[in-house]
Every structure is written in structure tokens, then in C-alpha cells.
Amino acid sequence: MTVQYLFEVLGTAFFAISGALAANKKSTPDWFGVTFIGFITAIGGGSLRDVLLGSYPIVWVKDVYFIYAILVGTVLASIFYKTLHKLRKTLFLFDTLGIALFTIVGTEKALSLGAGPETAAMMGMFSAVMGGVLRDMLTQEVPIIFHKEIYATACLAGALLYLMLHYFGISRNINFWLSGSLIVAIRILAVRYNLSLPKFRRQTV
Amino acid sequence: MTVQYLFEVLGTAFFAISGALAANKKSTPDWFGVTFIGFITAIGGGSLRDVLLGSYPIVWVKDVYFIYAILVGTVLASIFYKTLHKLRKTLFLFDTLGIALFTIVGTEKALSLGAGPETAAMMGMFSAVMGGVLRDMLTQEVPIIFHKEIYATACLAGALLYLMLHYFGISRNINFWLSGSLIVAIRILAVRYNLSLPKFRRQTV
Amino acid sequence: MTVQYLFEVLGTAFFAISGALAANKKSTPDWFGVTFIGFITAIGGGSLRDVLLGSYPIVWVKDVYFIYAILVGTVLASIFYKTLHKLRKTLFLFDTLGIALFTIVGTEKALSLGAGPETAAMMGMFSAVMGGVLRDMLTQEVPIIFHKEIYATACLAGALLYLMLHYFGISRNINFWLSGSLIVAIRILAVRYNLSLPKFRRQTV
Numbered sequence: 001m002t003v004q005y006l007f008e009v010l011g012t013a014f015f016a017i018s019g020a021l022a023a024n025k026k027s028t029p030d031w032f033g034v035t036f037i038g039f040i041t042a043i044g045g046g047s048l049r050d051v052l053l054g055s056y057p058i059v060w061v062k063d064v065y066f067i068y069a070i071l072v073g074t075v076l077a078s079i080f081y082k083t084l085h086k087l088r089k090t091l092f093l094f095d096t097l098g099i100a101l102f103t104i105v106g107t108e109k110a111l112s113l114g115a116g117p118e119t120a121a122m123m124g125m126f127s128a129v130m131g132g133v134l135r136d137m138l139t140q141e142v143p144i145i146f147h148k149e150i151y152a153t154a155c156l157a158g159a160l161l162y163l164m165l166h167y168f169g170i171s172r173n174i175n176f177w178l179s180g181s182l183i184v185a186i187r188i189l190a191v192r193y194n195l196s197l198p199k200f201r202r203q204t205v
Numbered sequence: 206m207t208v209q210y211l212f213e214v215l216g217t218a219f220f221a222i223s224g225a226l227a228a229n230k231k232s233t234p235d236w237f238g239v240t241f242i243g244f245i246t247a248i249g250g251g252s253l254r255d256v257l258l259g260s261y262p263i264v265w266v267k268d269v270y271f272i273y274a275i276l277v278g279t280v281l282a283s284i285f286y287k288t289l290h291k292l293r294k295t296l297f298l299f300d301t302l303g304i305a306l307f308t309i310v311g312t313e314k315a316l317s318l319g320a321g322p323e324t325a326a327m328m329g330m331f332s333a334v335m336g337g338v339l340r341d342m343l344t345q346e347v348p349i350i351f352h353k354e355i356y357a358t359a360c361l362a363g364a365l366l367y368l369m370l371h372y373f374g375i376s377r378n379i380n381f382w383l384s385g386s387l388i389v390a391i392r393i394l395a396v397r398y399n400l401s402l403p404k405f406r407r408q409t410v
Numbered sequence: 411m412t413v414q415y416l417f418e419v420l421g422t423a424f425f426a427i428s429g430a431l432a433a434n435k436k437s438t439p440d441w442f443g444v445t446f447i448g449f450i451t452a453i454g455g456g457s458l459r460d461v462l463l464g465s466y467p468i469v470w471v472k473d474v475y476f477i478y479a480i481l482v483g484t485v486l487a488s489i490f491y492k493t494l495h496k497l498r499k500t501l502f503l504f505d506t507l508g509i510a511l512f513t514i515v516g517t518e519k520a521l522s523l524g525a526g527p528e529t530a531a532m533m534g535m536f537s538a539v540m541g542g543v544l545r546d547m548l549t550q551e552v553p554i555i556f557h558k559e560i561y562a563t564a565c566l567a568g569a570l571l572y573l574m575l576h577y578f579g580i581s582r583n584i585n586f587w588l589s590g591s592l593i594v595a596i597r598i599l600a601v602r603y604n605l606s607l608p609k610f611r612r613q614t615v
Contacts, residue, residue, distance in 0.1 A: 030607035032563045033556040039532075047462065052252065054261030056464030060529070067528045118272045119265070122244075133343070138543070138553055143343055146238040153237045197235035257457065259466030323477045324470070327449075338548070348548055351443040358442045402440035 004176075008105060009069045011098040012060075015042040016073030018095055019135050021084060031078070037135055038074035042066075044131030049106050049123045053113050092191065099128040100183035103155040104176055107162050117163045124159035125152055150190035150197060158183035209381075213310060214274045216303040217265075220247040221278030223300055224340050226289060236283070242340055243279035247271075249336030254311050254328045258318050297396065304333040305388035308360040309381055312367050322368045329364035330357055355395035355402060363388035414586075418515060419479045421508040422470075425452040426483030428505055429545050431494060441488070447545055448484035452476075454541030459516050459533045463523050502601065509538040510593035513565040514586055517572050527573045534569035535562055560600035560607060568593035 019041025020034045043060050050058035060066040077084060084091060106127025110120035129145055129152045136143040145152045162179035170178070189195065224246025228239045248265050255263035265271040282289060289296065311332025315325035334350055334357045341348040350357045367384035375383070394400065429451025430444045453470050460468035470476040487494060494501065516537025520530035539555055539562045546553040555562045572589035580588070599605065 030556075032560075032566075032607050036555060036562070051256055051461055052263060053266065054259075054263070054464075057525075058462060058464070061463065061525055064526045064528050067532070115262075115266055116269050118269050122272070137342060137547060140345070140550070140552065142345065145241060146235070150237075152241070156237075197237050256461055257468060258471065259464075259468070320467075320471055321474050323474050327477070342547060345550070347550065350446060351440075355442075357446070361442075402442050 004101075004105070007097075007101050009065055011101045012042045012066050013069040013073035013076075014094045014098050015102075015131055016070040017077045017084065018091065018098075019131070020074045020077035021081070021091075022135060022141075023139060034078065035071070035074045037138060038077065039070050040138060041131045041135040042070045042073065044134040045102060045127040045129060046106070046131075048130045048134075049109065049127045052126070053110060053115065053123065055109070055113055096184050096187045099151075099155055099187070100158060100180040102128040103158050103183055104162055104180050107159045108172075111163075111166070117167070121156060121159040121163060124162070125155040128152070128155045150186060150195055153197060154183045154186035154190065157186055209306075209310070212302075212306050214270055216306045217247045217271050218274040218278035218281075219299045219303050220336055221275040222282045222289065223296065223303075224336070225279045225282035226286070226296075227340060227346075228344060239283065240276070240279045242343060243282065244275050245343060246336045246340040247275045247278065249339035250307060250332040250334060251311070251336075253335045253339075254314065254332045257331070258315060258320065258328065260314065260318055301389050301392045304356075304360055304392070305363060305385040307333040308363050308388055309367055309385050312364045313377075316368075316371070322372070326361060326364040326368060329367070330360040333357070333360045355391060355400055358402060359388045359391035359395065362391055414511075414515070417507075417511050419475055421511045422452045422476050423479040423483035423486075424504045424508050425541055426480040427487045427494065428501065428508075429541070430484045430487035431491070431501075432545060432551075433549060444488065445481070445484045447548060448487065449480050450548060451541045451545040452480045452483065454544035455512060455537040455539060456516070456541075458540045458544075459519065459537045462536070463520060463525065463533065465519065465523055506594050506597045509561075509565055509597070510568060510590040512538040513568050513593055514572055514590050517569045518582075521573075521576070527577070531566060531569040531573060534572070535565040538562070538565045560596060560605050563607060564593045564596035564600065567596055 016038035020038040022041070023034045023037040043066070046059050050056070103124040105124075107120045107124030109127075110123035111117075115123065132144045135141075158179045161182050162175055165175045165178060166172075221243035225239045225243040227246070228242040248271070251264050255261070308329040310329075312325045312329030314332075315328035316322075320328065337349045340346075363384045366387050367380055370380045370383060371377075426448035430448040432451070433444045433447040453476070456469050460466070513534040515534075517530045517534030519537075520533035521527075525533065542554045545551075568589045571592050572585055575585045575588060576582075
């Protein structure tokens with residue numbers, strides 16, 4: 001469990017970094033604004049999950065280390081801004097590990113609170129992507145899940161695999177790695193081959 | 206009660222359809238994006254109501270049929286996209302029945318949880334319109350309630366009538382139909398005669 | 411306590427006024443839209459705080475006077491629209507008193523519910539500024555906290571001072587006035603000398 005906890009805190013810090021970097025694409029908010037956006041990105045998904053499930057105290061209220069992880073993340077983002085922009089591939093990897101981890105953790109949490117599998121899958125995906133959605137709403141960008149290569153769908157696929165293996169009786173640790181790997185694999189393939197889901201509206205119709 | 210439950214599930218499916226269709230007006234999100242917007246539109250109002258009232262588990266976490274209703278709604282919206290756009294008048298009727306139903310159900314739920322009449326009226330209106338507001342915030346449109354012919358105000362009027370009749374001792378079933386009909390009637394008149402509330406700012410001042 | 415309660419209700423009414431006035435800058439929503447935005451501005455911060463802390467019933471559900479205060483505020487805003495725009499300095503003072511009060515009240519509430527100091531400081535700041543952030547998201551403006559002279563940071567500074575003095579054993583009433591005054595002082599100085607925090611991105615890098 002301690003390894004997973006470490007991952008969670010690291011994942012939170014990383015989401016804060018990606019939030020802080022994204023905050024600068026369009027506008028130039030001040031230090032406070034960047035930190036604020038980093039926070040929202042990092043805690044948004046988990047907070048929404050906990051509030052929808054009525055699971056109190058929500059994770060960062062209970063455990064203050066998440067707040068410190070976010071502060072460290074945004075400070076690092078500001079100090080190593082230049083370097084981090086060069087390390088795009090590394091950042092992509094961290095983001096991918098982050099959403100994979102948050103999806104599985106969110107799905108597990110919903111299950112443990114008695115949610116059905118459909119709700120658990122949604123909560124897993126929400127944990128992973130809603131921080132980014134809130135960030136985009138705050139910074140008036142088109143939400144990430146509407147334009148990026150297969151993103152939230154990868155989370156949903158991982159959550160569904162987790163649930164299937166879970167009901168087949170696969171042990172939790174093996175399931176954790178298998179389902180997480182599916183998310184990472186889909187995401188890497190999607191970006192490498194520039195895959196996106198078919199558009200909804202057929203222009204010719 | 207079963208009739209009302211059926212209505213609620215149908216109303217949810219319909220909100221999902223209208224959300225999915227609206228998602229296409231401006232941008233062209235992929236299949237996932239459209240389904241996501243359908244979900245937010247359909248569950249947004251009820252979720253906000255339940256979270257504000259602290260009524261856990263919230264409705265679609267407790268009852269998975271709402272999730273399936275939404276999935277069916279968005280799939281129908283994508284398959285019959287062309288036809289549905291021609292059926293605007295039918296869609297309008299469904300939307301109107303949907304907001305009328307959600308308003309009364311939301312008002313009743315708040316009352317049953319001990320809320321005062323003022324809060325209950327707000328919760329009824331929130332149930333009906335906040336899904337659409339969230340959808341518009343996500344898709345970067347001007348929120349529906351700010352530009353449409355008398356819309357949320359019709360819900361508020363219906364909720365207030367329901368509360369008045371409720372305190373006058375009118376039986377619940379009669380009240381349900383009377384108050385719901387008021388909402389439908391206001392909405393139909395508003396669209397037919399293009400009625401909107403007076404603007405707030407007087408330009409000449 | 412009655413003085414503070416009076417302040418809170420007044421502060422809520424004032425937030426509603428500022429929300430209703432802000433609603434008119436860009437678009438021209440109808441009466442309902444303006445009242446709606448007034449509500450969101452006034453209750454947004456406190457509602458978010460209560461929901462994140464799981465503190466039910468949330469403040470305006472429990473105490474209907476807050477709803478009436480908001481209604482009075484938006485009606486006043488519409489009647490005295492012209493006058494209020496001339497009284498910008500008075501409005502600024504009320505807004506400043508409002509965010510100072512809400513910050514301290516929010517911080518105290520979080521502490522009393524068992525939150526740690528880091529969380530309490532965030533909740534104090536959220537109480538004060540998130541109503542405005544929600545208003546800006548609804549009206550598609552750049553959120554206030556990203557472009558205004560030192561604003562949310564003043565709240566955060568006040569909350570931190572409150573917490574420091576609290577743990578030093580300073581009596582609550584003295585602490586209330588000292589910390590509140592810090593927020594007011596920072597805000598007045600920031601506006602007078604047009605102070606803002608340094609930008610995050612250094613363009614030359």
C-alpha cells in the first residue's frame with residue numbers, strides 16, 4: 001500500500017505541474033493564478049469523485065501531504081519551466097502514469113464504497129480527467145477530453161478491464177498492473193499513431 | 206410511483222439526447238465527447254441538487270438504470286441525428302415535459318429532506334436547468350438560461366405553485382399535474398409568442 | 411456572534427449586488443439571469459466550502475435569511491443600478507470587507523470541523539473568492555483571480571495570519587479583527603498602488 005500511496009502523492013504533484021504549465025499557454029496569470037490552476041488540476045478529479053460518492057473527508061482534506069505535493073509541483077514547474085518544456089516526452093509519460101493510476105484508484109474507491117460497476121468505472125475516469133476538464137473551463141480552453149487523442153476513453157477502458165478482472169476473481173495487485181498497463185498502452189499507441197475516436201457528426205449528412 | 210419513476214428515467218434519457226445534439230452545434234467532439242456531454246446534461250442538475258442537499262447516495266449512483274438511460278439516449282441521438290433534427294417540435298415537447306418533471310421531483314425531494322420552501326423551489330429549478338448550464342459551460346456557449354425565452358423562470362413558477370398548493374393541503378398527485386402543467390403552459394406560450402423577461406440594464410440610463 | 415451574523419448576511423447581500431452588476435458588463439441577461447448570477451456569486455464560495463468539507467446542511471439551506479439577503483441585493487442592484495455605478499469606491503470598500511469577513515469565517519468553520527491549518531486556509535480563501543470565480547465561468551469572463559490586483563492572495567495572507575495567531579493562543583475576537591484588517595489593508599494598498607503579483611512566465615526565457 002505504501003508504494004501506491006507514494007504513487008498517488010507523486011501523481012498529484014505531477015498533475016499540479018502539468019496544470020501549472022498548461023496555465024501559461026494562453027494567458028499569463030500571476031504566481032497565485034498558476035498555483036491555483038495547479039491545485040484545481042491536481043485535486044479536481046479526486047474531489048469531484050469524493051463529493052459525488054459522499055466520501056468524507058475528501059482525500060486532500062484528510063491528508064495534508066497532497067497539498068504539499070501540489071505546492072512542490074507548482075514551484076518546480078515555475079523554476080524549471082524551460083527545462084520541463086523540453087522534456088515533453090518525459091512529461092507525457094508522467095501524465096500517462098498519472099491518469100492510469102488515478103483511474104484504478106478511483107475505481108477501487110468507488111467499489112469499496114458500495115458503488116455498482118457502471119458507477120465505479122465512471123468514478124475512475126472522473127478521478128483521472130475531471131481535474132483537467134476543470135482547468136480548461138477555468139482557463140477558457142476547449143476541454144481536453146474533446147480534442148485530444150484517445151484520452152478519457154483509455155481511462156474508461158482500463159476501468160472496465162479492472163472491473164471485469166475483479167469480478168473474475170483476479171488478485172488485486174495483478175489486476176492493478178494489468179488494467180493500468182492497458183491505459184498506458186492505449187494512450188501511447190493513440191499518441192504515436194495520432195488516433196482519435198470517430199467524429200460524431202457526419203458532415204455529409 | 207412507478208409511472209413517475211418511468212418518467213424520470215425517460216426524462217433523463219431525453220436530456221441526454223438534447224445534450225448530445227447540442228454538443229454538435231459548435232464544435233465537433235468525438236463519440237466520447239458527445240456521450241460525456243450527454244451525461245453531464247442529464248445528470249448535472251440532479252447531482253448538484255443532491256450534493257447541495259447532502260442527499261447520498263445521489264440518484265444515479267444508487268440506481269444504475271439512469272446511466273443506461275443516458276447511454277441509450279446518446280446512442281439514439283447519434284443514430285437518428287438527422288431525423289431528430291427534423292423533429293424539433295417533438296424535441297421541444299420532450300424537453301418541456303422533462304424540465305417540468307424534474308422541477309417537481311426536485312422540489313419534492315428537497316421538501317422531503319427538510320428544506321424550507323425557498324430552498325425547495327431553488328432545488329427544483331436547479332434540478333431542471335443546471336444540467337444544461339453545465340453543458341453550456343463545458344462547450345463554451347452562453348448558458349441557456351441567459352438567452353432563451355422564459356425557461357428557468359417557468360420552472361421557478363411551477364415550483365412555487367407546487368409549494369403553495371402543498372401548504373394549502375392539495376393532494377400530491379393533483380398538485381403534481383397542476384404545477385407541472387403550469388410549467389409546460391408557460392414554456393409553450395413563451396416559445397409561441399417569443400416571450401422573454403425584460404432586460405436588466407436599461408441602455409438609455 | 412450576532413454582529414458577525416449580521417455581517418455575514420450583509421456580506422452575502424453585497425456579493426449578490428456585485429454579482430448582479432458584473433453580470434451586465436458584457437452581456438445583457440434578463441432579470442432572471444441577473445438574479446441567478448447574483449445568487450451564484452453570493453453562495454458559490456460558501457457552498458463549495460461546505461460541500462468540500464461535507465458540512466451539511468450547507469449554510470443557505472439551513473438559514474433562509476441568506477436567500478432573502480441575496481434577493482434584496484439583486485433587487486437593489488437593479489433599482490439603483492445608476493447610482494451604484496457612481497459609488498465605485500463605496501462598492502470597493504464593501505467588497506473588501508466582504509472578502510475579509512468570508513475568509514475569516516471560512517477559515518474558522520474549517521478549523522471547527524477538524525480540518526488542518528493548510529486546508530483551513532484554503533477553505534477560507536475559497537469561501538471568499540470562489541463565488542466570483544463561478545460567476546466569471548458562467549459569464550465567460552477571465553476569472554477575476556487571474557487578472558485583478560492582489561486579491562485572493564490577500565485572503566490567503568489573512569487566513570494564514572489568523573491561523574498563526576490562533577495557534578499562538580490569541581483570543582478569537584482580537585484575531586478576527588487583526589486578520590481581517592490585514593486582508594483589508596493589503597487589498598487597499600494593492601489597488602491604490604496597482605500592485606499585482608509577478609507574472610509566472612518570464613517572456614525572455
